[in-house]
Amino acid sequence: MNILVLNGPNLHLLGNREPDIYGDAGLDRIMERVVAHGKKLGVEVDAFQSNEEGVLVTRIGESEGRYDGLIVNPAAYTHTSVALRDAIRACGLPCIEVHLSNTLAREPFRHVSLTAPVCIGQITGLGGHGYVLALDALTERLQKAKEREQ
Numbered sequence: 409m410n411i412l413v414l415n416g417p418n419l420h421l422l423g424n425r426e427p428d429i430y431g432d433a434g435l436d437r438i439m440e441r442v443v444a445h446g447k448k449l450g451v452e453v454d455a456f457q458s459n460e461e462g463v464l465v466t467r468i469g470e471s472e473g474r475y476d477g478l479i480v481n482p483a484a485y486t487h488t489s490v491a492l493r494d495a496i497r498a499c500g501l502p503c504i505e506v507h508l509s510n511t512l513a514r515e516p517f518r519h520v521s522l523t524a525p526v527c528i529g530q531i532t533g534l535g536g537h538g539y540v541l542a543l544d545a546l547t548e549r550l551q552k553a554k555e556r557e558q
């Protein structure tokens with residue numbers, strides 16, 4: 409099983425960026441944890457970050473047939489990007505949205521996610537652990553779907 413974890417703009421700054429909100433772990437460390445957790449589950453995890461909306465849209469578009477599912481933290485694009493929403497829906501893969509911070513406890517513009525409605529679920533406010541939880545949930549769901557096919 410292959411899962412792609414996509415991270416959007418400014419998440420490469422984690423560790424230095426507003427640590428009171430996002431914690432002091434860098435993105436590499438958070439993604440290493442997710443990859444290591446994937447190994448325990450027998451799942452191959454690729455992680456990719458971009459600041460550019462079009463690059464993220466292209467990566468999602470290329471994921472069909474290469475991956476079984478997606479975990480996405482669209483960062484600021486969560487609240488603005490119809491293009492990312494359309495890409496997630498169009499690729500047809502199950503997707504879980506993750507946010508490190510509790511977006512619902514922050515500014516009102518962060519309360520709206522354009523992307524969450526095309527995802528199977530959303531995990532917010534649990535820091536980097538949210539990605540690990542998303543991987544568990546997505547893996548279980550994909551395994552169940554495979555069992556049903558057999």
Ligand code: DQA
Nearest residue numbers: 481482483484507508509518
């Ligand atoms: C974020 C929340 C977004 O509102 C913000 O723009 C980010 C990070 C999070 O992980 O908490 O860049 O997606």
